[in-house]
Amino acid sequence: MPAFWIVLIVLGIAVAGFVLGRSRALNAVIGDRRDLHSLPNYYGWNAALKGVVPALGLLAIWLILQPMLIERAVTGLVSEQAIAEERDLGLVLADVRRVAAGLDAAVAQGLLSGDAARDLSTASDDIRATLATAGVALGSDVQPAVLAAAQRFRVLSGQAGLVMVALVLAISAGGTLYGLREVRPDFRARNVVEQGIRAILIGAACIAILTTVGIVLSLVFNTIEFFRLYPAADFFFSTTWSPSFGGGSELGILPLLWGTLYISLIALLVAVPIGLFAAVYLSEYATKRVRSVAKPAIEILAGIPTIVYGLFALLTVGPLLMKVFGDDGLGWMQAGTAVMTAGLVMGIMLIPFVSSLSDDIINAVPQALRDGSYGLGATQSETIRQVILPAALPGIVGAILLAASRAIGETMIVVLGAGAAARMELNPFEAMTTVTAKIVSQLTGDADFASPEALVAFALGMTLFVITLGLNVLALYIVRKYREQYE
Incomplete structure (x- = not known):
């Protein structure tokens, strides 16, 4: 399931939690708001935030880590080929992702069935022509190791996607239900909501800072690698x-x-x-x-x-x-x-x-x-x-x-x-x-x-x-x- 639809479902659960939380708070005092510690909307926001924030947080972390972990899992299938061809492993993995995306596109367009995509072989099939028909152009023929890694990549991505959907929706529903159970007249909903908003703002600030740190570190590490291969004096003082x-x-x-x-x-x-x-x-x-x-x-x-x-x-x-x-x-x-x-x-x-x-x-x-x-x-x-x-x-x-x-x-x-x-x-x-x-x-x-x-x-x-x-x-x-x- 695409992440867009997951986000829409989570937001729908949050909206339902807001409505039910507000209604439940009013019913608890038989409509007399003066007996509530906080305004009714705060009880709704408490349920909504507990349904949406942990779920979307897990979704974001999952989408970041999943490709990295899957690439690590299929690295062993292509590492020997990269060494034999004296190519950078990152470029070979990029070919794997491109072929996997092409197979997904071919299956989505009906050019291949799921079983056919898993059973493709470079010995008997023209993989490059098949992917070109699906709109994915490759610069060279697909090597057997790359195809095997791409097929494994698709399988692991599908399995991880199903687990992700189940966990995100379960956490969203569970958080909303937990927020609804907290609704009672003496519950300090306003304090909890304000603390939650503050935590979200702090998290946003941390993301901005960590992004900057990540950019700097990526430059630093690759710059150090460059100076291992090329003299720093020639780089800074040469006029050519x-x-x-x-x-x-x-x-x-x-x-x-x-x-x-x-x-x-x-x-x-x-x-x-x-x-x-x-x-x-x-x-x-x-x-x-x-x-x-x-x-x-x-x-x-x-x-x-x-x-x-x-x-x-x-x-x-x-x-x-x-x-x-x-x-x-x-x-x-x-x-x-x-x-x-x-x-x-x-x-x-x-x-x-x-x-x-x-x-x-x-x-x-x-x-x-x-x-x-x-x-x-x-x-x-x-x-x-x-x-x-x-x-x-x-x-x-x-x-x-x-x-x-x-x-x-x-x-x-x-x-x-x-x-x-x-x-x-x-x-x-x-x-x-x-x-x-x-x-x-x-x-x-x-x-x-x-x-x-x-x-x-x-x-x-x-x-x-x-x-x-x-x-x-x-x-x-x-x-x-x-x-x-x-x-």
């Missing part, structure tokens, strides 16, 4: 980026960092003045009617997908720059993909980040500072320059640093607008690339995670993570250190 999956790669990060910082600098040179001036106008000069229209219009830029910005850079900004700086103009630009193209478009994308944050910060400056300046005879422009902006400067600097972090992590605009050349040039009309673009290129296709050419993506990601984390910490430090001077 020339990966080759056949061997003999030069994986120096300096050209990528230079391109990243160069494009980000141009983007900030575009976004900071425009965004800051827009924020000053909206907060100090614009009427309420103009502000109600202009502010949402500027913030629409933040909602545009970055792939659209990339297409805008490739199809519009690049050709326009070529007309001015290309062969028909000044002759400085050889192609539409260049640092300047990506920087200009990225700067447009960052305008709402700088504008919105700066606007909120400027509006947070106490009105008493404005009134004091006007009382001393200063004009509005003098008040803005000498009072408001200095007071808001720490927050504005923080907003700029956050925008810089966003620029450093951008990918699609760089891929489509800046080109793919890893070089260290001062000419902004030359094609260059960034760290994020090379992370994508190194992990595109069937990457062999036992090679430094694939693992270098994690080292690049870790370097980028440290840089952006440093900028964010610096922004928070500046805001917190100087904010209290004007409160």
